[in-house]
Amino acid sequence: MRRATVLLTFALTLPAMAQDDMIERGQQQFIWCSACHSIKPGEDGLQGPNLAAILGSRAGSRPNFPYTDVFVGLREDGVVWTAETLDVFLADPLAFAPGNAMGPVGISRTADRADLIAYLEAVSATNR
Numbered sequence: 001m002r003r004a005t006v007l008l009t010f011a012l013t014l015p016a017m018a019q020d021d022m023i024e025r026g027q028q029q030f031i032w033c034s035a036c037h038s039i040k041p042g043e044d045g046l047q048g049p050n051l052a053a054i055l056g057s058r059a060g061s062r063p064n065f066p067y068t069d070v071f072v073g074l075r076e077d078g079v080v081w082t083a084e085t086l087d088v089f090l091a092d093p094l095a096f097a098p099g100n101a102m103g104p105v106g107i108s109r110t111a112d113r114a115d116l117i118a119y120l121e122a123v124s125a126t127n128r
């Protein structure tokens, strides 16, 4: 019985620990993104739009940001940032949104994108 409890606790904590690791690695990666993006609500004035609570929000919808036409088009098409759309965008930003101002700063490794998106999801959940 006790052994079963220990095993169960282990089985339940393991995914949570793996998730924490992903978020931590994603946070490290975001240091590079933060050259152009703030994740703090309301912090504007950088080269890229604010990314606070980006998960679940419409593409190209941050107030006070001069998006390129291609991003205005994404907003008008109703594109929403989910784990899936972010994954495709971050793999190859120029293929997803030709002519966008972020340029060719894609992240080629699937695992790296998953870590970064886990971090953005965690932050979005706290600053929505």
Ligand code: HEC
Pocket (backbone or CB within 6 Å): 029, 030, 032, 033, 034, 035, 036, 037, 047, 048, 049, 051, 054, 058, 059, 060, 061, 062, 066, 067, 068, 069, 070, 071, 081, 090, 099, 100, 101, 102, 105, 107, 116
């Ligand atoms: C050199 C500056 C720069 C870097 C570095 C950069 N971005 Fe961007 N990003 C931009 C700009 C500028 C835009 C707006 C594009 C447009 O209007 O065409 C943008 C747009 C975005 C959007 C869409 C936001 C919205 O409001 O729809 C997301 C999401 C995003 N970037 C995530 C990232 C992530 C994650 C990283 C790090 C891997 C990153 N960016 C690195 C400049 C940058």
